[in-house]
Amino acid sequence: MEYVVSKQIVETYKLVKGLDAVQKGMEFIKADEQNTLEDQLDLVVVEAPTFEEEERAKAFADKLAALGLEDVQVDRHGNAFGIRRGKGKTGKAIVIEAHLDTVFPKGTVTGRPESQDGVYHCPGIADDTRGLAAVLSVLRAFNHSGIETEHDIIFMGTSREEGMGGFGGMQDFLADHDNIIGCINIDGASIDTITYQATGMKTFAVNFYGIGGHAYGAFGKVANPLHAAARAVAKIADIQVPASPKTTYAVSNFHAGNDAGVHAIVPQATIKMNMRSDCQVELDILYGKVLQCIKEACAEETARWGMDTITYDIETYVDVKAGTQPADAPIVQATYALIKDAGLEPVLGHGGNTNANPPIAKGIPAVCIGGGGKAGMVHTTQEWWDSTDAYKGPQLIYLLANMMAGIAGVSKSIL
Known part of the structure; x- marks a missing residue:
């Protein structure tokens, strides 16, 4: 059965993407990919096994602060985040996040990886250091474009996603913040797969x-x-x-x-x-x-x-907890349309264990997508990440964030 994107979502997407300021941000992301790569390489050498993310959390928080976010902090749960205030002063916020932790013990990463024809080999280079770099890329694009959103946007690196961590950072963050209306969870590289259901x-x-x-x-x-x-x-x-x-x-x-x-x-x-x-x-x-x-x-x-x-x-x-949201939920439709417009064939992942689990289980719209590029051998010491066209990940996330947060005086949130 063919997936259908509603007229309302299509119109909102066309409106948002057609704005000069949004296009400015899109072009910036492509031109800025080298800085995004540098962030990725900076962070991958700061090892962060689950329950031992403190050093990477501080490094990520420092990068958020340098980009001008408000209320930058590492909270009591080990999450590093800051807030970009919306013009609407609604008190509501969307979250753009990737997880700080990796599955590897300290001492696994022996040095900053070098490019081999655009491919990097390093434990954690894709999962989820690419996600963290994508978060920073999207933040820089918002700063460069000057877009004023209706709702706040929280940019975050979460603790305890992997293994025994059980998505603990995300669960604890949502327990402390009841104003979250939507989440973009970035994990891995591939941008053609949409995880929109939560496997318990x-x-x-x-x-x-x-x-x-x-x-x-x-x-x-x-x-x-x-x-x-x-x-x-x-x-x-x-x-x-x-x-x-x-x-x-x-x-x-x-x-x-x-x-x-x-x-x-x-x-x-x-x-x-x-x-x-x-x-x-x-x-x-x-x-x-x-x-x-x-x-x-x-x-x-x-x-x-x-x-x-x-x-x-x-x-x-x-x-x-397990959770579900309709395949035709606005956030899923919008993500589908964005992937399709990027020239890819969207794949609806009907189950999964990601940081989208906690919000979905709470009834908060959320999707998990990759941060760009290609990857393989994830969760092994042979993990690799291919940087070809990696900028397309942050571009997609940037567009989706604009649709979710709403642009002040121009478009309402799709949520």
């Missing part, structure tokens, strides 16, 4: 406890937590989930004891799980089924020996 995710550990003892001497006298964990995993493996909405699960880690205790009944065993669904109801149902498997496994292992009781507790690492 839970990541947690289950610890099984018992008395423990000698594998020979205590046999028959105590229940075995490792056996209880194994029973639970076997039960979990038989859980059926729907193909649509897509729902997945995996026991990703199983640990008990050590080599020194190979002749012991362990006092504790741990399994770790990740589960995801495009539907919060299905995610909750799946979690309930997993809990039932755990309870049954503990009861069965306890009954098997009748000597002591296997207990358990759960450590939750990540709990991200």
